[in-house]
Amino acid sequence: MALPPNASTEVFIREVDEEYRRERMARFWQRWGKAVAAAVVVLLLAFGGWLYWQHRQREAAGVEGERMQAAFDQLSQGQAAQAQPALAELAQSKRDGYRVLAIFTQADILLQKNDLKGAAAKFASVANDTGVDDAFRNLALIRQTAAEFETLKPQVVIERMRPLAVPGSPWLGSAGEMMAVAQLRLGQRAAAGQLFGQIARDEGAPASLRQRAVQMAGVLGVDAVPAPPAVQEPSR
Incomplete structure (x- = not known):
């Protein structure tokens, strides 16, 4: 049974339109297919690298936390000399919390030795560090000033x-x-x-x-x- 003229025209137009889209997509992939595939690979590699970096960051933070706890355990047992190497390393940490805590602990050890000048210098290093939170800097400035107060x-x-x-x-x-x-x-x-x-x-x-x-x-x-x-x- 023949289709009415209007229906035949619509089917023909739809077939032509679909063929045109297929041809246009084919030309697109011929021209840009390799670039798109390369971009997808780069994005996947970047995402995988980010996940790996996050994993390494968590691992490093865990290691630093363990080292800090070990140093505190040594200090509680009166072993300040044994704790110093770990504190010196943590005082260079890229993580603000561990770095500040290590420096504060170093300063407290100096205060116990009545080394007010050395302790003040440690506190000043935090007070002048614009990369850390203001709460850390303010506390460090107060403690620095307390150590230097008489001078x-x-x-x-x-x-x-x-x-x-x-x-x-x-x-x-x-x-x-x-x-x-x-x-x-x-x-x-x-x-x-x-x-x-x-x-x-x-x-x-x-x-x-x-x-x-x-x-x-x-x-x-x-x-x-x-x-x-x-x-x-x-x-x-």
Whole structure:
């Protein structure tokens, strides 16, 4: 049975269109097939390399973690000399956490030996490392300043600690105390008293530090004794 004219035309057009697409794809693969295949191979190799790199990174991190734990075990047993080689290697790690922790530990060992200058240099290396998180850098700056405190001019201490000794900062207690003492050495009693008062009211500061701040604020004429919690009357 013959197809109606319209149907025959549609079938013919569809066959021509399909043949044209096949011919166009054939020309495309003749011209670009090798390049596309090469690109796919490169992408697969790159993806495989990335997976391998990730695997190696995890392995290296695990090894460094084990070395750090071994060094801490040696330190807890009083074997600081045996722990030093591992700490020296970890202090060069490309991983910020292990590197900073190793340097801090090296500095603490120097502090135990009363080598304040050597410890300050270790802390300074972290404080000046713009590649690590600000939290590490701020803590390192505070510890550096504490190690150098007696040799620094009061104004230097104030300028270092000023950005950290502000209400709401997690460093208000430790940074603020050093800044307030430096202010006292410059005769700035009112400013020191206000800062001690802020520390005393900082619930995030250690209790011992807050207690010292209350006492110092009181000596300087600032009432920083926390108000007792309000007593709620029982409902009737």
